[in-house]
Amino acid sequence: MDPDVVISIRDLVKTFPDREGRDVKVLDGVSFDIRRGETLVIMGGSGCGKSTLLNCLIGEYRINGGSTLYRTSDMDAPVDLAGLTDAELDRVRLRFGILFQSGALFNSLSVAENVALPLREHTSVDPSVIDIIVTLKLQQVKMLPHRDKMPSQLSGGQKKRAGLARATALDPEILFYDEPSAGLDPVTSAAIDELMIDFSRKLSVTSIVVTHEMDSAFRIADRMVMLEKGRVLRIGERQEFERLRDADPATLNTDADRLLNQFLNGASSGPLTDRDGLSMFEKLLIEG
Amino acid sequence: MTDPSASDRSRAARGVIAVGRFVDGRVRGMRSFIATFGALAELLGQTLRSCGPALLRKKSRLGRESLLDQMVRVGVRSIGIVVLVQIFIGIIIALQMAPTLQQYGQLERVADVVGIAVVRELGPLITAIVLSGFAGASIAAEIGSMVEGEEIKALRAHAMNPVRFLVVPRFLATVVMLTGLCVIADIVGVLGGMITAVLVLDIGAPVYLEFTRQALKFSDFYGGLVKAAVFGLTISMIACHEGFSVSGGAEGVGRATTSTVVKSIVALIAVDVVFTIIFYVFKI
Numbered sequence: 001m002d003p004d005v006v007i008s009i010r011d012l013v014k015t016f017p018d019r020e021g022r023d024v025k026v027l028d029g030v031s032f033d034i035r036r037g038e039t040l041v042i043m044g045g046s047g048c049g050k051s052t053l054l055n056c057l058i059g060e061y062r063i064n065g066g067s068t069l070y071r072t073s074d075m076d077a078p079v080d081l082a083g084l085t086d087a088e089l090d091r092v093r094l095r096f097g098i099l100f101q102s103g104a105l106f107n108s109l110s111v112a113e114n115v116a117l118p119l120r121e122h123t124s125v126d127p128s129v130i131d132i133i134v135t136l137k138l139q140q141v142k143m144l145p146h147r148d149k150m151p152s153q154l155s156g157g158q159k160k161r162a163g164l165a166r167a168t169a170l171d172p173e174i175l176f177y178d179e180p181s182a183g184l185d186p187v188t189s190a191a192i193d194e195l196m197i198d199f200s201r202k203l204s205v206t207s208i209v210v211t212h213e214m215d216s217a218f219r220i221a222d223r224m225v226m227l228e229k230g231r232v233l234r235i236g237e238r239q240e241f242e243r244l245r246d247a248d249p250a251t252l253n254t255d256a257d258r259l260l261n262q263f264l265n266g267a268s269s270g271p272l273t274d275r276d277g278l279s280m281f282e283k284l285l286i287e288g
Numbered sequence: 289m290t291d292p293s294a295s296d297r298s299r300a301a302r303g304v305i306a307v308g309r310f311v312d313g314r315v316r317g318m319r320s321f322i323a324t325f326g327a328l329a330e331l332l333g334q335t336l337r338s339c340g341p342a343l344l345r346k347k348s349r350l351g352r353e354s355l356l357d358q359m360v361r362v363g364v365r366s367i368g369i370v371v372l373v374q375i376f377i378g379i380i381i382a383l384q385m386a387p388t389l390q391q392y393g394q395l396e397r398v399a400d401v402v403g404i405a406v407v408r409e410l411g412p413l414i415t416a417i418v419l420s421g422f423a424g425a426s427i428a429a430e431i432g433s434m435v436e437g438e439e440i441k442a443l444r445a446h447a448m449n450p451v452r453f454l455v456v457p458r459f460l461a462t463v464v465m466l467t468g469l470c471v472i473a474d475i476v477g478v479l480g481g482m483i484t485a486v487l488v489l490d491i492g493a494p495v496y497l498e499f500t501r502q503a504l505k506f507s508d509f510y511g512g513l514v515k516a517a518v519f520g521l522t523i524s525m526i527a528c529h530e531g532f533s534v535s536g537g538a539e540g541v542g543r544a545t546t547s548t549v550v551k552s553i554v555a556l557i558a559v560d561v562v563f564t565i566i567f568y569v570f571k572i
Contacts, residue, residue, distance in 0.1 A: 058445055093446070094447050098442070098445045101438065106442070107434075117446070118446045121447075121448055
């Protein structure tokens with residue numbers, strides 16, 4: 001494994017049983033590397049498997065085939081999440097933070113207590129120091145005035161900011177973002193993007209962002225991955241995706257390029273949809 | 289014209305298909321039952337293993353605070369309804385048994401019947417059934433909402449075991465408080481019988497209490513308490529399991545609460561049957 005690579009995904013397969021109990025592949029042979037310090041955006045249409053991929057990467061789902069190798073700075077050799085026990089998996093999890101779609105704050109705790117919880121649980125730092133760290137983390141995400149509020153008193157954007165403060169409480173090396181812009185107005189969404197860029201640049205954090213908000217994706221990405229039907233359709237630098245987005249579809253030579261062009265522009269017609277406006281996924285469902 | 293033999297064949301085929309579907313349905317149901325039973329046993333194992341760390345580790349503040357919260361919610365808030373129900377049970381048993389006992393000239397023995405029925409059986413069982421609706425449903429709804437709000441995922445993502453943080457306090461609170469409530473239920477149930485005896489059956493309170501004292505053995509009392517503890521374990525495991533299994537948003541949370549109450553009541557009666565057989569065989 002290249003020392004610049006922090007996560008290496010190889011031939012990853014994830015299946016789920018359907019109603020008849022037959023295994024259906026949601027991820028089918030996904031392979032790519034995530035480099036240390038980069039911001040990688042994983043995108044794709046609904047049902048393409050991007051959330052499943054994120055859940056596999058954070059150890060929420062056990063994979064059915066392939067490997068997800070991690071090599072954080074404290075590891076002598078790469079470890080495969082698939083082969084770890086729960087206790088070993090928890091040790092790897094301490095090196096990453098996750099911002100969930102809803103913020104996922106603990107409703108019974110205040111904002112400050114939410115941020116302090118990982119510190120209390122996983123460090124032996126004095127409570128007064130924890131209080132200082134919490135203040136700093138909340139300041140970073142501009143949530144200090146709301147430190148004593150309960151999650152039910154916060155707006156969607158504030159919940160995500162607080163969730164981000166909690167995700168960074170243990171100074172993680174890798175940050176996962178699950179649909180960070182979902183349900184937010186454009187201004188709040190841009191503010192969250194700024195925070196993500198800030199964390200990435202100032203703290204040299206590796207960021208993996210799952211989104212289908214294209215404006216946000218092009219603002220934050222160093223590289224991008226497009227998933228289609230559980231496979232990697234394209235992976236590349238942001239500039240490459242920008243060129244594909246801005247290209248005239250008539251000048252594109254491959255189906256993959258035309259499909260990407262349609263997706264990146266959010267066009268209603270193209271290879272992703274037929275004349276009836278159905279996506280390939282919907283057609284498959286209808287045709288059985 | 290329709291070919292009669294073809295019609296017979298299709299009728300036979302439909303019959304075979306119907307039988308096949310019936311068998312398939314039963315097999316699936318059995319598999320689902322075994323899977324649920326296995327999942328409950330696994331959850332119980334994880335909970336018992338996590339009890340030590342949850343109570344002893346200094347850092348697990350959430351767990352210990354939550355234990356007190358849960359004890360208040362599960363136990364203290366249920367006292368009123370348990371008292372009310374058990375008084376009614378005492379009154380009902382006394383009034384139901386009085387005519388028959390009077391025929392034999394043994395009206396005072398109503399104290400024996402109420403005492404044994406309440407302390408051995410109805411104290412723990414009725415309290416547990418009340419608690420399955422009162423606390424079990426709310427535990428399932430609370431954990432289910434946390435699943436939907438990604439809080440459980442967030443706990444795991446922060447390397448924190450949801451069983452230790454969420455199940456252990458609810459498990460301990462339900463077991464401890466149901467046992468405590470059972471003591472209250474026993475006293476109040478006997479009291480309900482005594483009120484009826486004094487006001488309706490014209491039996492003096494000292495006579496009633498003396499007959500109750502003579503009828504009851506210590507093993508009746510602690511046997512009931514052991515039952516109550518196991519009932520608490522049963523309710524908490526089913527409620528937490530149903531909560532963790534929630535999917536499909538608010539509708540899923542609603543389904544989990546209903547399912548918790550139904551499964552708990554069936555399980556409580558099944559466990560009670562096992563206890564009754566054991567107590568009968570070993571003459572406890």
